[in-house]
Amino acid sequence: MITLNNVSKAYATGAPALNGVSLHIKKGEFVFIVGDSGSGKSTMIKLLLRELVPTSGDINVMGYDLVRIRHRKIPKFRRNLGIVFQDFRLLKDRNVYENVAFAQRIIQVSNKEIKRNVPSILAIVGLAGKYKAKPRQLSGGEQQRVAIARALINQPSILLADEPTGNLDPKNSWEIMKLLEQINENGTTVLVVTHNREIVNAMQKRVVTMKKGVIVSDEEKGGYIDED
Numbered sequence: 086m087i088t089l090n091n092v093s094k095a096y097a098t099g100a101p102a103l104n105g106v107s108l109h110i111k112k113g114e115f116v117f118i119v120g121d122s123g124s125g126k127s128t129m130i131k132l133l134l135r136e137l138v139p140t141s142g143d144i145n146v147m148g149y150d151l152v153r154i155r156h157r158k159i160p161k162f163r164r165n166l167g168i169v170f171q172d173f174r175l176l177k178d179r180n181v182y183e184n185v186a187f188a189q190r191i192i193q194v195s196n197k198e199i200k201r202n203v204p205s206i207l208a209i210v211g212l213a214g215k216y217k218a219k220p221r222q223l224s225g226g227e228q229q230r231v232a233i234a235r236a237l238i239n240q241p242s243i244l245l246a247d248e249p250t251g252n253l254d255p256k257n258s259w260e261i262m263k264l265l266e267q268i269n270e271n272g273t274t275v276l277v278v279t280h281n282r283e284i285v286n287a288m289q290k291r292v293v294t295m296k297k298g299v300i301v302s303d304e305e306k307g308g309y310i311d312e313d
């Protein structure tokens with residue numbers, strides 16, 4: 086489903102952000118990517134989204150060769166991916182329903198289908214009663230649920246979450262992680278970049294640890310490795 090083969094990425098300045106990274110993630114896995122600030126986690130996410138191209142090495146996601154993919158095929162490739170960020174990135178002047186529906190309008194789903202799909206995804210994320218609310222009327226945890234609904238509405242095979250609990254308190258963080266786990270149990274491959282040590286240790290999932298652009302450990306049912 087996701088294969089990185091000896092991938093390096095150097096920016097114009099500084100040491101390479103990724104340096105010879107190889108990683109294979111199978112369909113249906115739940116994987117945490119952890120590591121210090123600057124270890125290369127965001128760079129890896131950007132490479133998987135094809136926002137960046139590696140300096141060397143190969144990346145294959147869902148059968149797409151992301152080094153050689155043609156530009157016009159990138160939007161279609163990205164439909165396989167849902168993405169959630171630390172800062173939610175909701176449309177502030179639109180209500181919950183519209184924030185989620187928007188992702189379907191972009192790919193020209195009919196209004197009739199949108200009216201069926203949006204309530205059903207809002208029920209899955211536990212927001213059925215809040216469809217008229219604007220983002221500012223919601224808690225951080227609720228806003229992240231809207232973002233997750235938006236990421237899932239087009240039924241991606243892979244969900245990428247970049248620090249999804251970075252702005253949340255422990256209770257909401259835990260609820261969001263449980264929701265991601267449930268989504269994974271329903272068949273979506275889930276990758277979560279996080280600094281949340283307690284959650285990583287408690288969840289007993291695969292943990293890939295990065296340091297200075299290399300993978301220093303990759304463990305099934307792993308934990309958060311302390312620095313030094």
Ligand SMILES: Nc1ncnc2c1ncn2[C@@H]1O[C@H](COP(=O)(O)OP(=O)(O)OP(=O)(O)O)[C@@H](O)[C@H]1O
Nearest residue numbers: 096097098099102121122123124125126127128129
């Ligand atoms: N656009 C850029 N130009 C130059 N260097 C960059 C750029 N983006 C990232 N870097 C550098 O690449 C390295 C890896 O950065 P990256 O953002 O991937 O780390 P990270 O693990 O996601 O960090 P954080 O946890 O703080 O988000 C860092 O040394 C960073 O300074």
